[in-house]
Amino acid sequence: MNFLAIDIGGTKFTLALFDASGRITHRQSRATDRDGGPRWMAARFPEIVASWGVSAIDAIGIGFGGPVNYAAQSVVLSTHVGGWEGFDLVGEVRRTFGAPVLMDNDANVGALGEGLHGAGFGFRPLFYMTLSTGIGGGILTEHGVYRGADSYAGEIGHLTIRPDGPDCLCGANGCFERMCCGLWLERDNGRTVPELLAGPAFVQDYAVNLSLGLKAAIMLLNPARIVIGGGIAKAGNTLFVPLRHELRRRITAWSKARVDVVPAALGDDSVLYGAFELALQAKEMNP
Numbered sequence: 001m002n003f004l005a006i007d008i009g010g011t012k013f014t015l016a017l018f019d020a021s022g023r024i025t026h027r028q029s030r031a032t033d034r035d036g037g038p039r040w041m042a043a044r045f046p047e048i049v050a051s052w053g054v055s056a057i058d059a060i061g062i063g064f065g066g067p068v069n070y071a072a073q074s075v076v077l078s079t080h081v082g083g084w085e086g087f088d089l090v091g092e093v094r095r096t097f098g099a100p101v102l103m104d105n106d107a108n109v110g111a112l113g114e115g116l117h118g119a120g121f122g123f124r125p126l127f128y129m130t131l132s133t134g135i136g137g138g139i140l141t142e143h144g145v146y147r148g149a150d151s152y153a154g155e156i157g158h159l160t161i162r163p164d165g166p167d168c169l170c171g172a173n174g175c176f177e178r179m180c181c182g183l184w185l186e187r188d189n190g191r192t193v194p195e196l197l198a199g200p201a202f203v204q205d206y207a208v209n210l211s212l213g214l215k216a217a218i219m220l221l222n223p224a225r226i227v228i229g230g231g232i233a234k235a236g237n238t239l240f241v242p243l244r245h246e247l248r249r250r251i252t253a254w255s256k257a258r259v260d261v262v263p264a265a266l267g268d269d270s271v272l273y274g275a276f277e278l279a280l281q282a283k284e285m286n287p
């Protein structure tokens, strides 16, 4: 059995082939062509799979870097590049490979990956957050991904943490993402995130802003664990030690809610493993 996992981000997309036991047998990443748009990208998928010498795909899972209407299996929009609105990605991929497809936004898919194969294994409810170019959140309960009424649950990136903060791309201001994501950290400070994280004063301020956002997840969900993925989480203890300290200090004193916050265990592959799980579900629904 061949399961195809597709991770579509803002700057690159990755395809990985899983066997039935959950082992990655092939993988390839490509830069996103901003001018080519979704049609260009979708045409690359069969080329990449053919280059692996694989003839048949049994099912496909897609983690998309933007809001997805899960019930309709449609992309709402890409927050990074244009041209995705109204593009039937799932239909296109299904017709290309002649196999069932399931898609969700990449934070939900990352939650599935870490929850079933990574640092969130056995922890429910699990709150998963990506901390990279942007910020996304996914909630995994014992019944699966919690998506809310309209597929928008877990969108912690646009929670207001600084009401007098700078304008966010979403139209509000002082959003968690505006204050804490890699894109804005680098634009605001004129330095790369690794450079910034080498400064103790920066890390302290950053831990405060991160804890303001994550406090909401803890107070609302009382998660058994929070797993943070994405490039910035690779900073490890430099970031997680002050973050845990700041969170404990800020969680309301009477609350004994646990503060269990750890980096993702699957590194760059959280979304791929989650997409593999989506492919398994797609196969189960279309035996």
Ligand SMILES: [Zn+2]
Pocket: 157, 158, 168, 169, 170, 171, 172, 173, 175, 177, 178
């Ligand atoms: Zn915003």
